[in-house]
Amino acid sequence: METMVRFMHDPLVLIIEDEAPIRKMLRASLTSEGYRIQEASSAAEGLKIATSPPPDLILLDLGLPDRDGQEVLEQLREWYTSPIIILSARDQESQKIKALDHGADDYVTKPFSMGELLARMRTALRHSHRTGTEATATTIGDLKVDFASRLVYRKQEEVHLTPLEYKLLITMIKHAGKVLTHRFLLREVWGPQDSQENHYLRVFVAGLRRKIEVDPARPQYILTEQGVGYRFRGE
Missing domain, CATH: 1.10.10.10 (Winged helix-like DNA-binding domain superfamily/Winged helix DNA-binding domain)
Structure with missing residues (x-):
């Protein structure tokens, strides 16, 4: 059975998503799994929250009302090194490739199952947690x-x-x-x-x-x- 990465604290997840029902669903599911949650309904709010303190993982919607999520991803990657998972209704391969090439760790297309998203999050957090350790x-x-x-x-x-x-x-x-x-x-x-x-x-x-x-x-x-x-x- 998969287990959550061992952090000194419960992992902090920032959800940047403009649809309130999706934020509510994510909040309920993730808090029940032991995650701490921050929420933003716009790009501007998300970029502001991401800086203090930086979360352990960001869930980023591409269809934000004030700015394209691809631009937000690029701006975040100028300084943010922890995992970013894209949540989007855009299922075109070109959009996935663009997001991944600009630094996204993974891409989950809406509608998605929470089981799949949780598995992707655990994988991203494990990889992030291991980064910098040189195994032989x-x-x-x-x-x-x-x-x-x-x-x-x-x-x-x-x-x-x-x-x-x-x-x-x-x-x-x-x-x-x-x-x-x-x-x-x-x-x-x-x-x-x-x-x-x-x-x-x-x-x-x-x-x-x-x-x-x-x-x-x-x-x-x-x-x-x-x-x-x-x-x-x-x-």
């Missing part, structure tokens, strides 16, 4: 990665990866649980000159799945976010 190795399921020796094992047997496959895997593991866009992965692994070459990524992801997945056709580690990118399941 990590084990996820039957997959083990030794960062010091740059070796990868599945079921205790060494998996031979090319340098690019290893770099791709490590990039995904470092951001486990987050949706990583095609452009982000291409830029991180191949460099900015190849940030539009999606076919590179498809080929290498397929090769990596063949090596680390029990059943590459039904992957349990590298999950496809259709039209957007990939998510590495870190559970």
